[in-house]
Amino acid sequence: MAEENTIFIGKKGTMAYVLAVVTQVNAGAKEISIKARVKAISRAVDVSEIVKNKFIKDLKISNISTSTEEISSDEGGALKVSSIEILMSK
Amino acid sequence: MAEENTIFIGKKGTMAYVLAVVTQVNAGAKEISIKARVKAISRAVDVSEIVKNKFIKDLKISNISTSTEEISSDEGGALKVSSIEILMSK
Numbered sequence: 129m130a131e132e133n134t135i136f137i138g139k140k141g142t143m144a145y146v147l148a149v150v151t152q153v154n155a156g157a158k159e160i161s162i163k164a165r166v167k168a169i170s171r172a173v174d175v176s177e178i179v180k181n182k183f184i185k186d187l188k189i190s191n192i193s194t195s196t197e198e199i200s201s202d203e204g205g206a207l208k209v210s211s212i213e214i215l216m217s218k
Numbered sequence: 219m220a221e222e223n224t225i226f227i228g229k230k231g232t233m234a235y236v237l238a239v240v241t242q243v244n245a246g247a248k249e250i251s252i253k254a255r256v257k258a259i260s261r262a263v264d265v266s267e268i269v270k271n272k273f274i275k276d277l278k279i280s281n282i283s284t285s286t287e288e289i290s291s292d293e294g295g296a297l298k299v300s301s302i303e304i305l306m307s308k
Contacts, residue, residue, distance in 0.1 A: 170259040173300045177286045192282040194304075196267045210263045214284075 133157045137164035137172045145175045149216070150183050159190070159217040165197065169212045176214045191215040223247045227254035227262045235265045239306070240273050249280070249307040255287065259302045266304045281305040 135148050149160055164172035180187050194212050201207040225238050239250055254262035270277050284302050291297040 167257075167260050169263050170257050170300070173259050173284050173302055177284060177300045181286055189284065192284065194263050194267060194279065194282065196271055210260070210267045212263055 133159060134161040134163060135175075137162060137168040137175065139168070142171055142174050142178065145171070146178050146183065149175060149179045153184055153187060153218075159215065160187075162214040162216065163211065165199075165211045166209050169210065172212055172214055176216060179216065186218055187216050188218075189214060190217045223249060224251040224253060225265075227252060227258040227265065229258070232261055232264050232268065235261070236268050236273065239265065239269050243274055243277060243308075249305065250277075252304040252306065253301065255289075255301045256299050259300065262302055262304055266306060269306065276308055277306050278308075279304060280307045 197211050198206045252262050287301050288296045
């Protein structure tokens with residue numbers, strides 16, 4: 129998938145990411161990937177639910193997958209964290 | 219699914235729920251449903267990842283679904299919250 133169709137969920141408010149998804153779909157994207165790690169995972173689910181229930185009723189969740197990623201911790205060691213990818217498509 | 223094969227993720231530490239899943243599988247359960255709402259959603263993903271990566275390698279995530287549930291708020295009104303169900307099976 130094109131990188132520009134991927135939304136990474138971070139620390140902004142939920143509606144900022146809802147707006148990002150809606151904007152990309154209105155610009156013609158047929159498929160959107162919403163990615164998040166650790167605590168942002170809950171927000172990713174919120175974003176996908178709000179988009180399909182309130183904004184773009186014909187956008188469906190086509191797949192949800194989870195994985196474990198290894199990231200470098202601040203102390204230099206490796207840290208395993210959970211991540212989620214929610215695919216939404218028309 | 220039998221109610222006893224459903225794990226509701228709450229406010230305990232992640233490993234408490236990992237242990238609950240492992241215990242049920244060791245007791246013969248072939249399918250486990252892990253459910254969570256709102257902020258516990260991230261913990262539900264952690265639990266399923268830890269179980270399959272560290273404890274029961276032949277237990278796979280067979281489906282992940284999300285939904286929006288309406289719950290009563292403390293003030294008496296209705297509140298919409300996101301929820302997740304992670305199905306794990308052998």
